[in-house]
Amino acid sequence: MSAGSGSRNTEPWGSFDENQGGGSAVIDMENMDDTSGSSFEDMGELHQRLREEEEVTAEADGTEEDEGGDGEFLGMKGIKGQLGRQVADEVWQAGKRQASKAFNLYANIDILRPYFDVEPMQVRSRLIESMIPVRMINFPQKIAGELYGPLMLVFTLVAILLHGMKTSDTVIREGTLMGTAIGTCFGYWLGVSSLVYFLAYLVNAQITMLQTLSLLGYGLFGHCVVLFITYNIHFHFLFYVLWLLCGGLSTLRMVTALLSRTVGQTPRLLLCGTLSVLHMMFLLYLHFNYHRIIQELLGSLEGPPMAPMQRVARDVPELTLNASLLMSH
Amino acid sequence: MAVSADEASRPFAGLSDVSISEDIPVEGDISVPMGTSSSNRQRGEDEFSTLDEPVKETILRDLRAVGSKFIHVLYPKRSTALLRDWDLWGPLLLCVTLALLLQGGAADSDDHGGPQFAEVFVIVWFGSIIITLNSKLLGGTISFFQSLCVLGYCIMPLTAAMAVCRIVLVGGSGTVSFIVRLVVVTASFGWSTFASTAFLADSQPPGRKALVVYPVFLFYFVIGWMVLTFSPSQ
Structure with a gap:
């Protein structure tokens, strides 16, 4: 809620022109708070017009500007619509982000290309x-x-x-x-x-x-x-x-x-x-x-295969079972 | 206020008028595609007729397309058929065949059946993707899937060599069989590399063919070496 929006509020003509250029939702929130009789009608007109405009462009600004009018005339329903639009807007944004990410991935090839610019x-x-x-x-x-x-x-x-x-x-x-x-x-x-x-x-x-x-x-x-x-x-x-x-x-x-x-x-x-x-x-x-594994394999092939395991058996009996299982494997 | 609002809304009304008036030439434009849409309709009728045909014919037609591409790989005459209408059915078929043939080797005698199959898959697809990206990075003018298609189809000699190796290994695994396998695998490795180079080299900038061929060489070398070192479990 900036000071600029407050001054616009006192001067509805200016507020129109600003809003047509795609004003922010902040202004309309302010309007809703302290609506005077004069701007009340204007908001209705604005709302109508923006509806039409929105159908053509479907801009995010348009949806947010609607909030003021909807809030006044329709109450909860307007807020619902706003919520729906916000969700739709977010979904759209997320989709756009995904698409641009996929595109960027392909565009990144061009970014990497200078590093591969070599001759044999x-x-x-x-x-x-x-x-x-x-x-x-x-x-x-x-x-x-x-x-x-x-x-x-x-x-x-x-x-x-x-x-x-x-x-x-x-x-x-x-x-x-x-x-x-x-x-x-x-x-x-x-x-x-x-x-x-x-x-x-x-x-x-x-x-x-x-x-x-x-x-x-x-x-x-x-x-x-x-x-x-x-x-x-x-x-x-x-x-x-x-x-x-x-x-x-x-x-x-x-x-x-x-x-x-x-x-x-x-x-x-x-x-x-x-x-x-x-x-x-x-x-x-x-x-x-x-490489060492080969050496060990060769060594185990030459010698008696159970010889290294017997050493283990003397110390830890459980390991014998494991070792013999491994050997049988 | 209402008057001002009307004034403000007039430009919009004008705009909407303009858009309507613009709609008329658009309709005229639409009538132009109508001429082509009639041909589209004819094409649609052709496609419609393929819906009527037995499933056998459809599958056979696709298989014939894949088969003709196999022949292109066997006789790499720098034909552009592999590049023009690419498909990934052939590569998938070859990859699965190779992986299945490599299955049941001595390396996966215990519980290593899964990784072996997955390894072939990963090597083939990951390798092809890397080669493709490399050729793109070096400034090649080939599309991603065209390159994947060519590299996948060119595994065919190695798959054939794998089949031969399995037959030879049934006979026994002595020095003679190893020499036979070595010769077969080397020949098919050279064939694969040569065929894929014949298809891919044209799309590369002239001085850089060696840089593109090297990863292709490495790729088929690894696959060929996997085929050569395969030994069935007892």
């Missing part, structure tokens, strides 16, 4: 560069903000992981192999990127979220190569060499890029230490989580 040559050179650390830490290194390469590398890693899980006969009780592989890879990519971005924000490093995602995504190229080789060639020495070589190089590349964009000793140590430890450990985890 660029992707290839970035893949190779992801394994070549640059020894330039005084000047900020260029980090490409692009998502095609990282996304494809994550999907490749998912496929490789799926392969590793299948060949190592990993059995996941809750959920599918597919879901686990996707969850692990995307979880690592998005989670560690967010963590690094958060740390970079804390230590005031010059890096954006997009660049973090791109940097870490291309850093997964080394992981893909190492895992693809070692899931097929089960040779421990080879894995450690590749782990240090490929994983180390790709980690070093990310570390130098981050170093060049951070100032100060402690921030650099914090940021790069976190990233390199997480990145190297992730490779170890991916390798041994789905």
